[in-house]
Amino acid sequence: MKKYIFMLILSLLMVGCAQPVEPVDDGSLTIMTTLFPQYDISKHIVQDKAKVTLLLPPGVEAHDYEPTPQDIVKLQNSDLFIYTSDHLETYASKMSKEIKNKDNVTINLSTQLELDSEDPHYWLVISNMIEMTNSITEEIVKLDPDNADFYRANRDAYIKDLQAVESELVDLMKYAKRDTIVFAGHFSFDYFASAYGMKYVTPFDSYSPNAEASPQRISKMIEYIREHDIKVVYYEELVDPKLAKMLASETSVELLMLNAEHNVSKEQLDGHTTYSDIMRENIKNLKVGLEYAKDN
Numbered sequence: 437m438k439k440y441i442f443m444l445i446l447s448l449l450m451v452g453c454a455q456p457v458e459p460v461d462d463g464s465l466t467i468m469t470t471l472f473p474q475y476d477i478s479k480h481i482v483q484d485k486a487k488v489t490l491l492l493p494p495g496v497e498a499h500d501y502e503p504t505p506q507d508i509v510k511l512q513n514s515d516l517f518i519y520t521s522d523h524l525e526t527y528a529s530k531m532s533k534e535i536k537n538k539d540n541v542t543i544n545l546s547t548q549l550e551l552d553s554e555d556p557h558y559w560l561v562i563s564n565m566i567e568m569t570n571s572i573t574e575e576i577v578k579l580d581p582d583n584a585d586f587y588r589a590n591r592d593a594y595i596k597d598l599q600a601v602e603s604e605l606v607d608l609m610k611y612a613k614r615d616t617i618v619f620a621g622h623f624s625f626d627y628f629a630s631a632y633g634m635k636y637v638t639p640f641d642s643y644s645p646n647a648e649a650s651p652q653r654i655s656k657m658i659e660y661i662r663e664h665d666i667k668v669v670y671y672e673e674l675v676d677p678k679l680a681k682m683l684a685s686e687t688s689v690e691l692l693m694l695n696a697e698h699n700v701s702k703e704q705l706d707g708h709t710t711y712s713d714i715m716r717e718n719i720k721n722l723k724v725g726l727e728y729a730k731d732n
């Protein structure tokens with residue numbers, strides 16, 4: 437798959453060489469984002485007043501991503517570059533230093549939050565998303581003060597929706613009969629779990645997608661599923677859920693996705709799926725595994 441993607445990139449670059457379509461700086465604001473959360477925030481703040489690009493191609497796993505020469509060209513032509521942390525986008529600060537555009541402003545969002553671990557998935561907590569939205573808005577306002585009122589009004593609407601999602605999360609945990617989920621992926625939901633009072637069991641001991649689960653841990657997991665009458669096993673987005681499928685073949689669990697929103701599929705990108713849409717889908721799936729029972 438990796439080889440295929442590499443060849444695809446290579447062929448796209450070659451097409452690029454044959455017909456040079458050098459992006460022209462027409463003076464409009466251009467924002468480059470590495471991951472989906474800050475892409476979604478920026479899109480909602482600027483709407484049609486600026487161009488927002490997502491560095492990750494649709495459907496690509498975020499942790500293993502390495503930027504292409506075209507990404508550097510895009511960054512060179514952008515006014516604002518927003519990444520989440522040096523732990524996840526290990527390439528970002530180097531990329532930002534290498535470009536020749538002296539006017540480019542680069543922000544590492546993790547430096548603006550009080551985080552107590554190196555786990556990079558802090559965007560899965562709504563209060564962090566709200567802080568990220570505030571910081572991004574103010575950076576955009578600095579670059580384009582004429583539209584400050586427009587950007588701040590969009591920020592308010594975006595935050596209002598995030599707050600609605602936060603209430604849905606509180607409601608979910610309040611009326612859930614269970615408090616523990618089984619997750620068969622690299623566990624990106626550690627901040628989320630501690631913020632909303634959820635516990636999790638996972639055969640992985642790291643949040644890296646390359647972590648391997650030992651056979652001992654897998655058999656313990658199967659034991660746990662049987663002992664606790666677990667009905668749902670969760671798997672992550674954009675990675676083949678091999679382990680989840682194996683657990684499902686050994687037990688009678690249902691498999692549901694818990695999407696950590698690193699990136700989106702092409703279909704989701706084209707369909708303008710938002711951060712809140714995905715979080716609401718997560719809530720819907722968590723209601724099944726946590727046995728949400730408000731209506732009963």
Ligand SMILES: [Zn+2]
Nearest residue numbers: 499557624698
């Ligand atoms: Zn991750």
